[in-house]
Amino acid sequence: MKTIQSLCTLVLGLIGALSASAQTDSAAARQKALFYADSLIRSHFYQDWKAVASLTCNSAIKYYGGPDGFREHVVMLYFHNEPQVEEKPERSSIVRIMNNDIDEWQCVVEKIRHTFINNRRARIYSYLVGQSKDDAATWKFVDVSHNSVKNVIYIFPDIFGTLAIPDARTVYEDEELAAQLAAEEAANKKEAVPKKKPAPVKKKK
Numbered sequence: 001m002k003t004i005q006s007l008c009t010l011v012l013g014l015i016g017a018l019s020a021s022a023q024t025d026s027a028a029a030r031q032k033a034l035f036y037a038d039s040l041i042r043s044h045f046y047q048d049w050k051a052v053a054s055l056t057c058n059s060a061i062k063y064y065g066g067p068d069g070f071r072e073h074v075v076m077l078y079f080h081n082e083p084q085v086e087e088k089p090e091r092s093s094i095v096r097i098m099n100n101d102i103d104e105w106q107c108v109v110e111k112i113r114h115t116f117i118n119n120r121r122a123r124i125y126s127y128l129v130g131q132s133k134d135d136a137a138t139w140k141f142v143d144v145s146h147n148s149v150k151n152v153i154y155i156f157p158d159i160f161g162t163l164a165i166p167d168a169r170t171v172y173e174d175e176e177l178a179a180q181l182a183a184e185e186a187a188n189k190k191e192a193v194p195k196k197k198p199a200p201v202k203k204k205k
Contacts, residue, residue: 029136036139121173
């Protein structure tokens with residue numbers, strides 16, 4: 001009986017250790033992916049095109065016609081949406097990460113750009129798709145904001161079929177505030193409506 005209990009304890013311990021190891025691996029993969037994503041974001045912001053190319057998936061560079069075509073495309077987009085003087089590099093966060101149970105990881109990184117559009121404060125949300133083929137040690141990316149989400153499969157054919165990518169969006173802070181105030185006003189009106197008192201029950205004679 002003691003032998004069986006000991007074996008059960010050993011098995012449960014191994015399962016717990018493996019589970020903890022998997023969680024640690026996932027956390028480490030996130031940290032590495034975010035480090036490389038931030039490097040790409042800063043390289044793009046400060047116009048270090050050589051570093052941008054080195055952190056971009058080869059399939060994307062090939063899609064845009066090789067190193068020269070890719071550089072031309074990225075530079076054109078940069079100056080078309082050139083950061084304003086008061087802007088800082090985009091903030092980033094991992095919104096999705098997964099692996100294929102071997103040594104390849106992929107992730108989706110959300111970028112948030114705080115800027116002005118027609119003198120209105122705005123936040124632009126766009127996404128990077130990351131890939132690591134060395135068990136999350138190093139990462140390269142495809143910037144989905146350079147193209148449509150529908151075209152990602154052509155730019156990055158290796159993408160996991162279950163790796164969902166959100167659509168890019170722009171949020172204007174004045175519209176966001178107006179919607180918030182309208183929702184609060186509607187909630188206050190709802191609370192202010194007096195509840196009807198139930199009709200008194202007539203006693204039977």
